[in-house]
Amino acid sequence: MRKAFLLFILALAIPAVYAQDTAKVMISPYMNFQYFRNTGDSSYLKVTLTYVTNRVEKPLADHKLSFYTLNGEKLKEASTNSRGVVICDLIRDRLKTGADGLWQFTATFDGNDTIEAVSSELMIKDAALAMECTEADSLKTVSLHVEKSENGTMVPASDEMLTVYVNRMFRPLPVGEVTLDENGNGSVEFPNDLPGDLEGNLTIISRFEDHPEFGNIERREVMKWGVPFIATDHTSRRALWTKTAPKWMIYTLTILLAGVWGHYIFAFISLVRIKLNARKNEIDEAKPKDIFIK
Numbered sequence: 001m002r003k004a005f006l007l008f009i010l011a012l013a014i015p016a017v018y019a020q021d022t023a024k025v026m027i028s029p030y031m032n033f034q035y036f037r038n039t040g041d042s043s044y045l046k047v048t049l050t051y052v053t054n055r056v057e058k059p060l061a062d063h064k065l066s067f068y069t070l071n072g073e074k075l076k077e078a079s080t081n082s083r084g085v086v087i088c089d090l091i092r093d094r095l096k097t098g099a100d101g102l103w104q105f106t107a108t109f110d111g112n113d114t115i116e117a118v119s120s121e122l123m124i125k126d127a128a129l130a131m132e133c134t135e136a137d138s139l140k141t142v143s144l145h146v147e148k149s150e151n152g153t154m155v156p157a158s159d160e161m162l163t164v165y166v167n168r169m170f171r172p173l174p175v176g177e178v179t180l181d182e183n184g185n186g187s188v189e190f191p192n193d194l195p196g197d198l199e200g201n202l203t204i205i206s207r208f209e210d211h212p213e214f215g216n217i218e219r220r221e222v223m224k225w226g227v228p229f230i231a232t233d234h235t236s237r238r239a240l241w242t243k244t245a246p247k248w249m250i251y252t253l254t255i256l257l258a259g260v261w262g263h264y265i266f267a268f269i270s271l272v273r274i275k276l277n278a279r280k281n282e283i284d285e286a287k288p289k290d291i292f293i294k
Contacts, residue, residue, distance in 0.1 A: 026116050027051050029060055033107050033120040035215030037129075045088040045122070047107045049080050051115075059084025063109060070096065070104040092126070101125065101149055124215050125149055127157060131206045131219040133190075140190035140225050144178050144206055148214070156184030160208075164188050167203035167220075178206070196226020 032048040045067060049060045060080060067075040067088040076088040086107075095103050102123040111117030126149035134141050142164050146157040160180045165172035176188035196202045202225050207218040238246045 025114075027060075027114055028116050029109065029118050030057075031107060031109065031118050031120045033105075033122045034210070035105075035122060035124045037127075037215070037217045039218060039220045041092075043090040043092050045075075045090065045105055045107070047080075047086045047088075047120075049084045049086070049109060049118075060115065063112075063115070066108050066110075068106040068108070070098050075105075097126075097149070097152075101151060122215075125213040126154075127208075127214040127217060128154065129162075129206065129208070129217045129219050131204075131221060133204060133221055133223050133225075135225070138192070140192065140223075141187050142176070142178075142190055142204060142206065143185070143187040144180070145186075146180055146184045156180075156182065158182045158184060160184075160211075162186070162206050162208060164190075165205040165207070166194055167205060172205055190225060192225075194226050195229055196224070198229050200224045200226045200228040202226040 029049055029051045032050070034046045034048075035043070036046060037043045047065055047067075049063060049065065050057050051060055052058075059082065061082050061084055062079050063084075064077060064079045065086050066077045069075060075090070078086050078088070080086050098104055100123075102125050105122045105124070106119060107122075108119040109115075109117060128147045130145040132143045132145075134143065144162055144164075146160055146162070147154040148157040149155075158180055162178045162180070163174050164176045164178060165174055167173075173194075175191060175194070178186035178188050180186045190204070194202060201222050203220055203222050204225070205218060205220050207216065208214050209216055211217070238244050240246070240249075
């Protein structure tokens, strides 16, 4: 009776376990769809396809995406790279706007057996950013002018805010913000104490970042507006960034290493002494003991 009951329980449990093992957990991807226009007036679309697992965002590589225009025209079909990114170059003169004067783009991922399908739409208003760097009486000025498309005509973009940066190693350094007037113009005074390269060159950047209408538009210009970097001989100096470490660091490291190796040596000696004492005790116990009879 007991065996029959156990067989019945196993018959019910095995299909449930098998169903759990064979069930597929679908991945829900995330698509970041962006528009860019750089200094050379080259425009392109960028899609980053990722997913989240254990609160960590990871790229989806080698997955095919398609780009379309408003009227369904296919612009490009390509696979994501190792970072989950696909770039679609645009020819601005061939782009057609909708009734609202916007460019409309669609990016789609059809999905597969393990990843859900996803698509994203992007509506962009054509805009042009011009930057001019001037200097008069040691006063350096960055002037900006922005125009946007309205009913097929480029008109000044007013009340827009841009940030002016200087390119740095890890990320651009903001040096000022510009608010455009009714003519689409604005300017900011550039500081005189920023370090540049050996010749004092600085890369000045002005940009819109993820603007709700214009997307990402950027202008760059190299100007000799920085303080020239003076290379010094560091061979005789002791610092963290030189080949010769500071003396305090050498002394500290020597003491720490001496303490660590001292503990190792002490432990080794202790083990040897324990083994010798154990062997001596065995020899002493094996010796015949004298029995004295009174």
